[in-house]
Amino acid sequence: MTTHFTRRLFGALAVVSTLALGATACGTSGGDADAESGPKDVKAALAKGGKVTVWAWEPTLKKVAEDFEKKYPKVDIELVNAGTGDKQYTALQNAISAGSGAPDVAQIEYYALGQFSIARSVEDLASYSATSLDRTFTPGPWSAVTKDKAVYALPMDSGPMALFYNKKVFDKHGVEVPTTWDEYVEAARTLRKKDPKIHITNDTGDAGATTSLIWQAGGRPYQSSGTQVAVDLADSGSKKYSETWQKLLDEKLVAPISSWSNEWYQGLADGSIATLSIGAWMPANFASGVAAASGDWRVAPLPQWTKGDKVSAENGGSSLAMPDGAKNKELAYAFMEYATTGVGATSRVAQGAFPATQADLDSKAFLEKPFPYFGGQQANAVFAESADNVGAGWEYLPYQVYANSVFNDTVGKAYVSSTSLADGLKAWQDKSVKYGKEQGFTVSE
Known part of the structure; x- marks a missing residue:
């Protein structure tokens, strides 16, 4: 895996990886973690291998990318921090407009996804069977990435x-x-x-x-x-x-x-x-x-x-989308699904991300985890109830x-x-x- 982090992370994203939430105890999601049950061309792409360029600033993706490469040795995930928030969006839009230089996968916050979906600047993932993941994610994040019958991204996390x-x-x-x-x-x-x-x-x-x-x-x-x-x-x-x-x-x-x-x-x-x-x-x-x-x-x-x-x-949260111009679309989708469902999602929760997956949110270990900072309070139970009531x-x-x-x-x-x-x-x-x-x-x- 190649990693290029060119900017320091600030605010919530800067320290999200500091609070472990118990990876081994969390359940897996309803989504298929390695996309092997998806379209045949995705399975063929995984067998063939290649490079997937991912623009993202979220630090928990580093371990996810390493784990994905271990599972699929022929695939190389290149993580690039092209800037956070609107700085990346400007660079991404410029690359898409120029017809070159766009990544295969890009992190896009929920509030910003609309400007890319309305312009057809990101792929509709329905053709990769993404619609089958509707029950994998909690309602708030899933509604943020879908419009009518289209799925424009896969939820990474949420912020109830x-x-x-x-x-x-x-x-x-x-x-x-x-x-x-x-x-x-x-x-x-x-x-x-x-x-x-x-x-x-x-x-x-x-x-x-x-x-x-x-x-x-x-x-x-x-x-x-x-x-x-x-x-x-x-x-x-x-x-x-x-x-x-x-x-x-x-x-x-x-x-x-x-x-x-x-x-x-x-x-x-x-x-x-x-x-x-x-x-x-x-x-x-x-x-x-x-x-x-x-x-x-x-x-x-x-x-x-x-x-x-x-x-x-909801307050905050990001998704992974496939920009128009992605070179390795099938591999890109395979990584996106791995990173946002199943073991990939659970890995990110263990590093401090708040889950967008229903199974991780409902996990007994997640809900009953004491937070020493909050006097031993089981704070995740409050957050989970909030997620259910968005x-x-x-x-x-x-x-x-x-x-x-x-x-x-x-x-x-x-x-x-x-x-x-x-x-x-x-x-x-x-x-x-x-x-x-x-x-x-x-x-x-």
């Missing part, structure tokens, strides 16, 4: 949301863990009154966090069918989010600290940032980046917009990468000026609509 809270801080000030967002606002007020140094959370404006909370609130601001797109960031879910979060901003209950900054890590460590509403991939970051607060933090279900509900959303029907824009790039110029103003969140969302909608029309989409509001 949960509420991480500093139990030590909550206990000290006699505050109950909030189960609704109204209770969350009240908890924020109480904590701030008890200790002016404490903020319920941090926020300087983040597109991914905003869309995830709108998703959980029942908002479905984006709808698309081919080149027909609808954008409505004033729907009921968007309003629930903006009205509640506006209270937190107006009353200065959130710390104006950027996530992943040194100040953020310090706030999590000393308790001045009391909660995070974020994806299930977060534990590894706590264990490595906030080690001083080990034992202080716990995990709870995400607060609900309506008391008694059990609704969650709201259906969510879509991203087929040009969400662009939309997210102008978030700070629109919604972000609500964090640094008198602009309201509702007005910021309207400005974000206006820019998204304008750009969509310029790109040839028929966009309605």
Whole structure:
């Protein structure tokens, strides 16, 4: 195996491999780990061998690639870090447009997949029998990679949301863990009154966090069918989010600290940032980046917009796709299926990835694994319940990468000026609509 990692990994992806989740105990998924039951041309390609170039920044793929090469000695997996996130997407789109230089496999986050699928820049994997994997993956990730009868990628992981809270801080000030967002606002007020140094959370404006909370609130601001797109960031879910979060901003209950900054890590460590509403991939970051607060933090279900509900959303997650122009398509698919199902998926979970496979998610060993960082809590049980309760029907824009790039110029103003969140969302909608029309989409509001 050849590995070319040219950039340092930051944030969640940088440390995802640091938290082992017990590989030997996890079950295998419903998918076939080596694609040998797939189309005959895939089996023939494995027997013949060749090289598969994979553009990805996710560190758990290194061991998966090594294991795949041991199973198929004639196959060489070349891992290349061509950049993370939008940096890779730009390079990938350029290579596809040029008709040369594209990899055989590319890591693409769920929110960005639409821009490649709408342009037919990635292969529909249905011809490789990928549709048979529908019950292998949990509903959220599977819906993110499928559209109608097409399968544009295979899920690598998922990010069902949960509420991480500093139990030590909550206990000290006699505050109950909030189960609704109204209770969350009240908890924020109480904590701030008890200790002016404490903020319920941090926020300087983040597109991914905003869309995830709108998703959980029942908002479905984006709808698309081919080149027909609808954008409505004033729907009921968007309003629930903006009205509640506006209270937190107006009353200065959130710390104006950027996530992943040194100040953020310090706030999590000393308790001045009391909660995070974020994806299930977060534990590894706590264990490595906030080690001083080990034992202080716990995990709870995400607060609900309506008391008694059990609704969650996804926050983050990536897939493996086959770009147009891939040279070794059959071998590429074989590796993709191996890396995302069966032993490949279990291997990645053991290295710290949060599973997108139902069998790994349901594994007794996974669900009952104690997390020393969280005081021995079986946190995976909370995450698994969240995964089962992700709201259906969510879509991203087929040009969400662009939309997210102008978030700070629109919604972000609500964090640094008198602009309201509702007005910021309207400005974000206006820019998204304008750009969509310029790109040839028929966009309605």
